[in-house]
Amino acid sequence: MNAFKDAGHLFRFAGLFVLAFIIFLVVRGYVVPKSFGQYGHYRGNAITDIAAHPAKFAGHEACETCHSDVADAKNKGKHAHVNCEACHGALAKHAEDPASVTPAKLDTAILCARCHTASAAKPKGFPQVNPADHSNGVPCETCHQPHNPAIADAGGAK
Amino acid sequence: MNGVEGFMYPNEIGLQWSVLIVLYPFITGLVAGAFILASLERVFHVEAVKPTYRLALLTALSFLIVAPLPLQLHLGHPERSPEMYFTPHSTSAMAMFGYVYLWYLMAVLVFEIWLDYRKDIVLLSQSSKGILRILYKLMSLGSSNISPRALHIDEKVGWIVTLIGIPSAFLLHGYVGFIFGSIKANPWWSSPLMPVVFIFSAMVSGIAGVMLIYMATTKLRRQKIDMRCVDTIAMYLFYIFIIDFSLEMLDLIHRIYEADESFRSLDFMVHTKLYIPHIVIQIVLGTATPLVLLFITLIVKFPEQIRKRIYVTSGCLAMMGIFAMRWNVVIGGQLFSKSFLGYTTYKMALVTREGSLVALGLAILPLFILWALIKLLPPWSSEKQAQPATGD
């Protein structure tokens, strides 16, 4: 045992390591979130946290619950697949409590032009016009009802 | 538009990793390189470099202490960095950092320094007064056994620690190379050669660094520089530099030859945005020039004065070149778009948390720590205390 007598200092050094390791394990037990590892190498509750965010867009089904007449009109025309909030903006608050939020009146000059201004970059079959030439400054909704944009007088959908 | 040429994915325009992330591999590279120089004497019995043994270890420790700081300053949430210890992700090279760092710090460097200095620590704990006495007593872990047998055991264990320390040093710095080399999304980084190039360039910078620090501290102490030591170090510096240069040339030639989808974009970047840092600073000034200078010194027997000047010049150029290499990898890898259609600019601020002043401060902080360590644990057997080390 003489060898060990002269190696006492080494055991003290090793002892430091063991002590540090034990402290580490104890701290780790407290600090690591309980749901960590539930589904994989991450905090399982993160999934719940993220899913609990409030939605800002209600989704067209929520709109159609009350506004079924508009939905019916829209479904007959070319804007059938353009959802309500694509033009009217995020309205989950209105769907939740209709009286609390009144959706703003939209400016067709900006809104319609966004999609329908002619550009060589847009798909050829897509309806597009040069707004200045097309209507000479007359607002779009004068001839086109946005929910069903076909011009009835022209005798059919464009 | 704000420094962008061509097209970049919108989220790519601002750089994520700043000059601090350039500094981190440079610092750990110095640590690894200094340690390898120390191990030349301890494990490979290159007696000529013995005068630098303790200095190399203290240099490594000074830089290792500073190493986590650039990372902490860069993190969005540095207070969460203990997560790397509690829940390291086994598929992430970066997750290794915490454990590799701690292992290298405690089980290699501190352990080896402690074993080598233990006799001095015990003697100093008996001869000094006040706070220093308490400090030395703590460092001795309460053991005052410096019998020949105990010291002999220290010697044997120290040898094993150095032996284990060599691959540990490679791991400490090589994993950083792997952090970059394993990113398939970035063709400037993605390469199996990356960890190897990092390790060899680390050795160049570490050996050059210790050589410069040795020459500077010896001069400041008004002692005679051991030319046999410095000549030997310069020789090893030259050989390792040749390997490093060959590896980098291999990467370059391979890239040019294969000319894959990223080549045109990267080639353009090297010739324009990276021309000064890569071609001028890293290759011409930082690699070719010191190589030529060292080569000439090996062949032609210059007088001592000339050799010293050449070594100092080569050492400084080499360190500048290795820093440039880290810059070109980290910053260069973020200057081009992953669409290969555009480039952005790195706007290095001066006084922000990740700016150039902070980088400069972190770069010279290790020298102050080294000064303190030299005072605490004198590497030299003479009674005179060391003068402050300023390095070159």
Added chain:
Amino acid sequence: MNLSRRHFLVLAPAAAIAWKAVLAGTPDQAANYKLSDHWWGMLIDVPKCIGCGNCVRACATENDVPDGYFRTWVERYHVNDENMTNPEVISPDGGKEGFPVAAEDAGKYFFVPKMCNHCADSPCTQVCPVGATFVSPDGVVLVDPKYCLGCAYCVQACPYGCRYIHPEKKTADKCTLCYHRITKGLTTACCENCPTGARQLVDLKNPKDPIHEFLKTHPVQVLKPQMATGAKAYYNGLDGSVR
């Protein structure tokens, strides 16, 4: 609006109650959402995209995306005969306010919406040092903002450039496939607001999903297939020049 007062009085509270139930739902507690029942992806139909930028604006609104950062964006390509391998690409402010009018010329133009591809073999989750970003059991790549260090390694590892560090939260951020919506039976904000149906959510585990059927009957591609990321954003009509 022609809703009669009586209709309103009946429908409004019913709608409000239904909406509250939707809003309060959590995936593992909701009676009708089981994580293992779903495997989410997205279909992007390139010839249908008109570059209106609705998706970019909707996403920014729904998810409070900070200015100058993008969870989704639209690129416009211009490919001439001479530059198939070197297209001209623009994405002004990510396409948020649409694109400038393009002049007619010999080349072809098209728009390509981009987003997180929610890769099954995600390189970004592979490199996260602590487990702050992950692939959920239902196939969505998410970031845990309470655990993320903000080291930006995942940002570097994404081949598609879809990640960024949130300037205020200082954590990694990106498209969540509107996880908070899809787990409640809604679609993503971008899909909801796309006027042409160029973007459609798909549940790859649901054989009744019409988009699932589309994927089986049309040739589709993913971006950077050579990276083998298992990307789940499928592009219909993708040109070879797209980066």
